[in-house]
Structure formats: C-alpha cells, structure tokens
Amino acid sequence: MDAFVYTGIASRVVFGAGSLQHLEREIELLGARRALVLCTPGQRDQAERVAAIIGDRAAGIFDQAVMHVPIESAREARAEAQRMGADCAIAIGGGSTTGLGKAIALDSGLPILAIPTTYAGSEMTPIYGITEAGLKKTGKDLRVLPRTVIYDPELTIGLPVGLSITSGLNAMAHAAEGLYAQDTNPIMGLLAEEGLRAMSRALPALKADPADLSARSDALYGAWLCGTVLGNVGMALHHKLCHTLGGSFNLPHAEVHTVVLPHAMAYNTRAVPDVMARIGRAIGSPDDAAGGLFDLAQSQGAPVALRDIGMQEADLDRAADIAVGNPYWNPRPIERTALRQLLQDAWEGKRPKG
Ligand SMILES: NC(=O)C1=CN([C@@H]2O[C@H](COP(=O)(O)OP(=O)(O)OC[C@H]3O[C@@H](n4cnc5c(N)ncnc54)[C@H](O)[C@@H]3O)[C@@H](O)[C@H]2O)C=CC1
Numbered sequence: 001m002d003a004f005v006y007t008g009i010a011s012r013v014v015f016g017a018g019s020l021q022h023l024e025r026e027i028e029l030l031g032a033r034r035a036l037v038l039c040t041p042g043q044r045d046q047a048e049r050v051a052a053i054i055g056d057r058a059a060g061i062f063d064q065a066v067m068h069v070p071i072e073s074a075r076e077a078r079a080e081a082q083r084m085g086a087d088c089a090i091a092i093g094g095g096s097t098t099g100l101g102k103a104i105a106l107d108s109g110l111p112i113l114a115i116p117t118t119y120a121g122s123e124m125t126p127i128y129g130i131t132e133a134g135l136k137k138t139g140k141d142l143r144v145l146p147r148t149v150i151y152d153p154e155l156t157i158g159l160p161v162g163l164s165i166t167s168g169l170n171a172m173a174h175a176a177e178g179l180y181a182q183d184t185n186p187i188m189g190l191l192a193e194e195g196l197r198a199m200s201r202a203l204p205a206l207k208a209d210p211a212d213l214s215a216r217s218d219a220l221y222g223a224w225l226c227g228t229v230l231g232n233v234g235m236a237l238h239h240k241l242c243h244t245l246g247g248s249f250n251l252p253h254a255e256v257h258t259v260v261l262p263h264a265m266a267y268n269t270r271a272v273p274d275v276m277a278r279i280g281r282a283i284g285s286p287d288d289a290a291g292g293l294f295d296l297a298q299s300q301g302a303p304v305a306l307r308d309i310g311m312q313e314a315d316l317d318r319a320a321d322i323a324v325g326n327p328y329w330n331p332r333p334i335e336r337t338a339l340r341q342l343l344q345d346a347w348e349g350k351r352p353k354g
Pocket residue numbers: 040041042043066067068069093094095096097099117118119120121122123125127128129155156157158159160163167170230253254
C-alpha cells in the first residue's frame with residue numbers, strides 16, 4: 001500500500017426514515033436558541049414544518065435560496081440572520097439551500113444543521129461556492145461544514161424522479177473522482193466504492209417506484225458516502241468541466257454532472273485503469289466504467305447530451321479554453337484538443353468507451 005495522510009473531518013449524522021423527529025434534540029445539542037430556517041421558495045412547506053417542530057427556537061424562515069448562491073441572496077440571508085438574532089441556521093433542501101447556509105457560516109461562523117433533500121452531497125463538505133458578477137468562486141473552509149446532518153429519506157419522496165436520477169449521478173461523480181484524486185486514501189476508497197454501489201442500486205429502484213422508502217434510503221446513504229469523499233479529497237477534470245459549464249454557461253448542476261461524467265471517465269481511463277475497474281465493478285459494468293455510467297443515465301431517462309440541457313455548440317470552444325486555463329490536478333494531463341473532442345462528444349450525446 002502507498003503511504004497516505006488521512007485527516008478525519010467531524011460532523012454528526014442522524015440517519016433514518018422519520019429522523020426529522022430528532023430535530024429539537026439536535027438543535028439543543030448544538031446549544032442553539034434561535035434558528036433561521038433556510039429553503040427555496042418551492043420548499044417553503046418543508047421549512048414551515050421544521051419551524052413548527054422547533055417552536056420557540058425558530059427565529060424565522062428565509063425562503064430565497066437560489067442555485068449557485070448569488071452574492072446578493074447570500075448578503076440578504078446574512079442580514080436576515082443578524083436582524084433576527086439567529087445563533088444557528090437550519091438548511092432544508094438541496095445543494096442550493098445548503099450552499100446558502102454555507103455562505104452565512106463563512107461570514108459569521110454560525111453553526112449549520114443541514115437536512116438534505118437531494119443527493120448533491122454538499123452537507124458533508126467544507127466546500128462553498130458563491131457567484132458574483134457572473135463568476136462562480138469556490139473555496140474550502142471548515143467553518144462552512146454543517147455541524148449536524150439529519151438524513152431523513154421520507155423528505156426525499158417528493159423529489160421529482162428526473163432530478164433524483166441526475167442528483168444521484170452528481171453524487172456518483174464525487175466518488176468516481178475521489179478514487180483517483182491526487183490526495184486519495186484507502187478509507188475514502190472504501191466509502192467511494194460503497195457509495196457507488198448503493199447509488200447504482202438505488203436509482204433504477206426509485207425510478208420504478210419513487211415512493212420506495214428502501215430505495216430512497218439507499219440513495220441518501222450513497223449520497224452521504226459520496227459527499228464525504230468529495231469533502232475529504234480533491235476534485236479533478238470532471239468537476240472542473242462541470243463548474244465551467246455550470247458557472248459560465250448557466251447549465252443546470254445535476255444534469256451537467258450526469259452528461260459529463262462518462263466522458264470524463266473515458267478521458268482518464270488509460271491513465272488510471274485500475275481505478276476504472278473499481279468503478280466499473282461497483283456499478284455492475286466491470287469492463288467499461290465510462291460506458292456503464294452512460295448506460296445507467298440513459299436507461300433511467302436522464303439527459304446524456306449537452307445539447308439537450310441548453311449548451312450551444314458555438315460555445316464549446318470557449319468552454320474548452322476556460323477549462324484548460326487554471327485546471328484542477330488530473331491523472332491525465334489536460335490537452336486542449338482532446339478536451340475539445342470530449343466536449344463535442346458530450347454535446348452530441350455519444351456513448352463513450354473507457
Ligand atoms: N459545495 C458542495 O460540496 C456542493 C455544492 N453543490 C451545489 O448545489 C447546487 C445544486 O444542488 P442540487 O441539490 O442539485 O439542486 P437544488 O438544491 O438547486 O434543488 C433543485 C430544486 O429541487 C427542489 N427540491 C429539492 N429537494 C426536493 C424535494 N425533496 N422535493 C421536492 N423538491 C425538492 C429545490 O427546492 C429546487 O427547486 C449547485 O449550486 C452546486 O454547485 C452540489 C454538490 C456539492
């Protein structure tokens with residue numbers, strides 16, 4: 001075994017169907033007296049349920065979470081937290097709402113309790129993203145890592161099937177890249193493989209029956225593990241491409257991960273064949289991880305072409321230029337011509353072969 005460094009990042013996880021019932025206890029354990037509840041406008045009802053559970057400890061609800069955390073909404077939420085004298089924030093929702101909580105914590109150090117309702121995995125990472133003047137900046141800071149996470153699969157039953165599949169593939173991307181990250185380690189390797197296994201088992205089951213609580217539990221468990229991997233090791237080409245396409249071309253986050261992932265894996269296959277074999281085995285496609293991920297997405301009705309999620313072919317050159325400038329570390333060197341071809345293939349929705 002190669003030498004490695006492992007640093008445990010601590011957060012408290014409460015997992016299981018119905019675990020929202022423990023919210024008051026968890027708020028108490030955080031020592032919080034006034035919690036600001038964060039959500040998107042569409043999840044206001046879930047936020048109201050949260051506020052009702054904690055009663056007097058609810059300082060109010062801020063329901064303006066938006067994807068990619070525009071600085072304006074972060075400022076508004078920070079001001080609201082201050083005005084209400086909040087000493088804690090509860091983020092109920094997907095990565096956008098967790099991201100808003102992180103933006104508040106970055107500035108104020110307020111502890112965050114996250115209740116994830118998608119599979120993005122942000123709740124397990126110290127990574128934040130804030131968008132200002134059309135540019136998304138990401139960074140790492142332990143202050144933004146939620147202190148407590150409540151995973152209650154019952155809260156994900158209403159997540160639309162399409163978003164469930166793409167969000168699950170967003171999580172799988174964290175695990176896949178975590179297996180070949182420059183700073184990967186055997187512990188994260190175990191979590192990544194188990195996360196990939198759980199998610200690839202869950203997605204067809206929840207597509208067949210979105211109310212299947214066992215499938216929803218598997219998916220949330222997978223999201224937890226995959227998010228933990230993202231929080232502990234570095235990102236590479238796949239995440240760089242997604243941040244470029246999402247940040248500069250405003251493509252939807254989970255869908256862009258879904259389309260790009262098989263192509264990023266194919267790009268890296270020759271550089272890390274053993275890792276691809278591990279990914280392939282975990283998803284039930286032992287000889288072809290890239291093709292297996294493409295098939296998983298396509299067979300569950302998820303988009304597989306950038307042209308189907310709003311990308312213009314005329315913008316592919318600019319996307320390639322942005323992605324090669326200031327690249328993340330990657331096991332295969334980033335070559336402009338090969339990357340441009342990857343983007344073309346992803347735009348057309350070609351099935352890659354690893
Ligand atoms: N910093 C990190 O570690 C990570 C950050 N992210 C960030 O998270 C954002 C994307 O998050 P996502 O979770 O993909 O989407 P999202 O949080 O934007 O949610 C998408 C939509 O689904 C709705 N929704 C969520 N859960 C629902 C449920 N259970 N039932 C009904 N509707 C529901 C939301 O209200 C929203 O309208 C991006 O900004 C991305 O950059 C994503 C992964 C990791």
